[in-house]
Amino acid sequence: MTNYLGDASRYLISTVVKRSGVKADLIRAWERRYKAVTPTRTDGGHRVYNDQDIARLKLLNQATSEGHSIGQIAHLSLTDLQKLLKLEAVNSPPPAPNRGNVSSTNNAYLADAYIDKCYSAMMSFDARAIESHFENAVVELGAQAFMENLLTPLLTRMGEDWKAGNLRPSHEHMTTSVIRSMVYILRSNYTPAANAPRLVISTPIDQQHELGALIAALIAEFKGWHITYLGPNLPAEEIAFAVKSSNANAVALSITITKEDHVIPKEIRRLKKLIGRDVALIVGGSAAEDYKVVLEEVGALRSDSCDDFKQLLDDLSVKFQGSS
Amino acid sequence: MTNYLGDASRYLISTVVKRSGVKADLIRAWERRYKAVTPTRTDGGHRVYNDQDIARLKLLNQATSEGHSIGQIAHLSLTDLQKLLKLEAVNSPPPAPNRGNVSSTNNAYLADAYIDKCYSAMMSFDARAIESHFENAVVELGAQAFMENLLTPLLTRMGEDWKAGNLRPSHEHMTTSVIRSMVYILRSNYTPAANAPRLVISTPIDQQHELGALIAALIAEFKGWHITYLGPNLPAEEIAFAVKSSNANAVALSITITKEDHVIPKEIRRLKKLIGRDVALIVGGSAAEDYKVVLEEVGALRSDSCDDFKQLLDDLSVKFQGSS
DNA sequence: CAGCTTTTGTCAATGTTTTGTCAATATCAT
DNA sequence: ATGATATTGACAAAACATTGACAAAAGCTG
Numbered sequence: 001m002t003n004y005l006g007d008a009s010r011y012l013i014s015t016v017v018k019r020s021g022v023k024a025d026l027i028r029a030w031e032r033r034y035k036a037v038t039p040t041r042t043d044g045g046h047r048v049y050n051d052q053d054i055a056r057l058k059l060l061n062q063a064t065s066e067g068h069s070i071g072q073i074a075h076l077s078l079t080d081l082q083k084l085l086k087l088e089a090v091n092s093p094p095p096a097p098n099r100g101n102v103s104s105t106n107n108a109y110l111a112d113a114y115i116d117k118c119y120s121a122m123m124s125f126d127a128r129a130i131e132s133h134f135e136n137a138v139v140e141l142g143a144q145a146f147m148e149n150l151l152t153p154l155l156t157r158m159g160e161d162w163k164a165g166n167l168r169p170s171h172e173h174m175t176t177s178v179i180r181s182m183v184y185i186l187r188s189n190y191t192p193a194a195n196a197p198r199l200v201i202s203t204p205i206d207q208q209h210e211l212g213a214l215i216a217a218l219i220a221e222f223k224g225w226h227i228t229y230l231g232p233n234l235p236a237e238e239i240a241f242a243v244k245s246s247n248a249n250a251v252a253l254s255i256t257i258t259k260e261d262h263v264i265p266k267e268i269r270r271l272k273k274l275i276g277r278d279v280a281l282i283v284g285g286s287a288a289e290d291y292k293v294v295l296e297e298v299g300a301l302r303s304d305s306c307d308d309f310k311q312l313l314d315d316l317s318v319k320f321q322g323s324s
Numbered sequence: 325m326t327n328y329l330g331d332a333s334r335y336l337i338s339t340v341v342k343r344s345g346v347k348a349d350l351i352r353a354w355e356r357r358y359k360a361v362t363p364t365r366t367d368g369g370h371r372v373y374n375d376q377d378i379a380r381l382k383l384l385n386q387a388t389s390e391g392h393s394i395g396q397i398a399h400l401s402l403t404d405l406q407k408l409l410k411l412e413a414v415n416s417p418p419p420a421p422n423r424g425n426v427s428s429t430n431n432a433y434l435a436d437a438y439i440d441k442c443y444s445a446m447m448s449f450d451a452r453a454i455e456s457h458f459e460n461a462v463v464e465l466g467a468q469a470f471m472e473n474l475l476t477p478l479l480t481r482m483g484e485d486w487k488a489g490n491l492r493p494s495h496e497h498m499t500t501s502v503i504r505s506m507v508y509i510l511r512s513n514y515t516p517a518a519n520a521p522r523l524v525i526s527t528p529i530d531q532q533h534e535l536g537a538l539i540a541a542l543i544a545e546f547k548g549w550h551i552t553y554l555g556p557n558l559p560a561e562e563i564a565f566a567v568k569s570s571n572a573n574a575v576a577l578s579i580t581i582t583k584e585d586h587v588i589p590k591e592i593r594r595l596k597k598l599i600g601r602d603v604a605l606i607v608g609g610s611a612a613e614d615y616k617v618v619l620e621e622v623g624a625l626r627s628d629s630c631d632d633f634k635q636l637l638d639d640l641s642v643k644f645q646g647s648s
Numbered sequence: 649c650a651g652c653t654t655t656t657g658t659c660a661a662t663g664t665t666t667t668g669t670c671a672a673t674a675t676c677a678t
Numbered sequence: 679a680t681g682a683t684a685t686t687g688a689c690a691a692a693a694c695a696t697t698g699a700c701a702a703a704a705g706c707t708g
Contacts, residue, residue: 013683026668028684033667044676046683064667069336069693071666072372076333083509084333125552125570128515131508170554170562170569173526177555180501181508184455191452202497208557228449231497233532238494246449336666338693349658352695357656368665370694388656393704395655 020057034074055139111149197320198248202230212254240274249320250280265294272298344381358398435473521644522572526554536578564598573644574604589618596622
C-alpha cells in the first residue's frame with residue numbers, strides 16, 4: 001500500500017522558499033540546528049522536500065514571527081503547530097487576516113492537485129492520508145481558499161460520483177467524519193462579538209448528508225456569525241427548539257437529496273410556523289431548487305452557491321446587527 | 325503517544341509573558357522567592373514553561389490583583405486556585421442550576437465541575453462555551469482523564485437524561501457535533517506504525533447516536549490502532565465494504581438503543597457473514613447486552629466498559645501484530 | 649497614629665544563549 | 679560554463695539569566 005508520505009510531491013529548496021516564505025539559508029539552519037525538517041536528498045546531495053515540509057515551514061515561520069522561539073517549536077508536529085497558533089490567536093486580539101502572498105491562480109492549481117490526492121485517499125479508505133492532505137492544504141492555501149477551492153469542488157465531485165454510482169455511502173461517511181473533525185482547526189479563531197447575529201444550521205429529517213451544512217457553518221463562522229451547528233437529520237420541532245433556546249436570528253438548512261414524498265415540504269412549513277416571521281429561514285444545497293414552490297410559499301431565502309450564501313449573510317447581518 | 329495537549333508545547337519566558345500577562349521579572353521573582361512555577365531549562369539555561377505553568381501564572385495574576393498576597397497562594401495547586409477564584413468563572417449569561425454532587429479526589433472534583441459547566445452550556449445551546457470548557461479541561465486534566473472522567477460520565481449522564489425525557493435530540497445533536505470537532509485535537513498525532521492493527525468503527529443502521537463510537541475511536545487511537553471511522557448509521561454492506569477496502573483486522577460497533585424489531589440482529593448476522601471469520605467483531609454500548617443472544621451466536625466480542633474495550637484491543641493487538 | 653518590619657513589584661548592570669544572516673568555498677545540474 | 683545548491687564558520691542583534699538593590703505597599707506593635 002502506497003503511503004501518503006511517499007506521494008509524488010518533490011520540491012527543491014528554491015520552490016520551498018517561494019511557497020513557504022522562509023529564506024533558504026534559514027531553512028538549512030533550522031534543519032542543521034533543530035532538524036525542523038528532514039528532506040531527502042538527490043544523488044548529488046540536493047535537498048528534496050514534500051508538501052508536508054512546506055506546510056511545516058510555513059507554520060514555523062508564522063509561529064516564530066509571533067514570538068515563539070524556533071528551538072522550542074521546531075520539533076512539533078503539524079497538528080501541534082496548528083494548535084499552538086490557534087491558542088495564540090485566541091489569547092491576543094490582533095485580527096490580522098493579512099497574509100495573502102500566493103496568487104489565486106497558483107492557488108487554484110495547487111488546490112486541484114490536492115483534490116486529486118484527497119480523492120484517491122478517499123477511495124482507499126485512508127482517513128489518515130485525507131487528513132494529512134487537508135492539513136497541508138489548509139496551511140498552504142489558507143482556510144478561505146481551502147474551503148472555496150478544495151472543499152467545495154471536492155464536495156461537488158463527490159455529488160457527481162454519487163449520482164454515477166461510483167461512490168458508496170461508506171466513502172461519504174468516512175470523508176464527512178474527517179472533515180467534521182477538522183472543523184475545529186478550520187474555524188476562525190476569534191470569538192464572535194456578543195451582539196453577533198446568531199444562526200442555527202442543520203438538515204431536515206431524512207437528509208443524512210451534512211457536508212453542505214458543514215461548509216455553510218464554516219462560511220458563516222468566517223463571516224462573524226455566532227453558530228449553533230446541529231448536524232444532520234432533525235425534525236422541525238427540534239430545530240425550532242434550538243432556535244428559541246439559542247435566540248437565533250436565522251436558520252440555515254441544507255438539502256441535497258430530492259425525495260418523492262412530501263416530508264420535506266411539510267417539515268419546512270412546520271419549521272417556518274414554529275420559528276415565526278422574525279427568524280429568517282435560509283435553504284441551500286443541490287436539491288434546494290426542487291422545493292422551490294414550498295420555499296417561496298413560506299418566504300424562505302434560497303442560496304444556490306457559496307457566494308450567494310455569503311451575500312445573504314451579509315444582508316441579514318446588517319438587519320440583525322446588535323439585536324440581541 | 326507523547327503529547328496530549330500538555331507537554332506538546334514548550335514556551336520561553338517571552339511567550340509566557342504574552343500569554344499570562346505577568347511581566348518577566350515578576351515571573352522570575354515569583355519562582356525565585358516562592359517557587360510559584362518550576363520551569364525546566366534548556367541546555368543553555370533558559371527557562372522552558374508548559375501550558376500548566378501559564379495557566380497557573382494567569383490564575384496567580386488574577387488572584388493577586390484581587391487582593392490575595394502572592395506569598396500565601398503561590399504554592400496552591402491549580403485546583404485550589406480555581407476554587408479561590410470560582411466566583412469569577414462565570415462567562416455564560418444563563419446562571420446554571422448547579423447539581424451539587426461533589427466527589428472526593430481533586431481530579432474527579434475538577435472533572436465534575438467541568439461536567440456541570442458543559443451541561444448547562446449544552447442546555448442553552450452554547451456550543452462555543454462547551455468547546456471552551458473542553459479546551460480548558462483537556463489542558464488541565466490531560467487527554468486520558470478528559471476522556472475517562474469527563475467525556476464518559478457526560479455521555480452517561482446524557483443517556484440518563486435522555487431516558488428521563490429531559491434531553492432533546494437537538495441537545496444531543498449539538499453536543500455530538502462539538503465533540504466530533506474536538507476529536508482532531510484530542511488525538512495523539514503520532515502516525516500509527518505501518519503494521520498497526522486496523523479497526524473500522526461505526527454504528528449499525530438506525531443507530532443515530534455516535535458518541536459511544538467516537539469515544540471508542542479515541543481509545544483505539546490512543547492504543548496505537550489504525551482507525552477508519554465511518555460515523556453512525558450504516559448498513560452491514562457498507563461497513564463490510566470499508567473493512568475490505570481498508571484491510572481491517574476488526575470492526576467495532578456501538579449500540580445504544582434497543583429496537584423491538586429484528587433489524588439489528590439481522591444486520592449483525594449479515595455483517596459477520598460478509599467480513600468472514602478472520603475479522604473480529606466487537607460490539608459495545610449501553611444497549612449491547614440486549615442483543616446478547618445474537619452476539620454470542622455470531623461469535624462477536626462484547627465490551628461493557630472502556631476498560632473492557634481497552635483490554636479487548638490489547639488482546640487483539642497481540643494476535644494481529646504485523647499481519648498486514 | 650507613628651514607627652518598625654516584612655512583603656512585593658520593579659529596575660539596572662553584566663554576562664550568556666539563541667538565532668537570523670552572511671561570506672567563502674566547493675559541488676551539482678543542465 | 680553558469681546558475682543553483684551545499685557546507686562550514688563566523689558574527690551580531692535580540693532575548694535570557696543572575697545578582698543585587700530599592701522603594702512602595704502592607705502588616706504589625708505600642
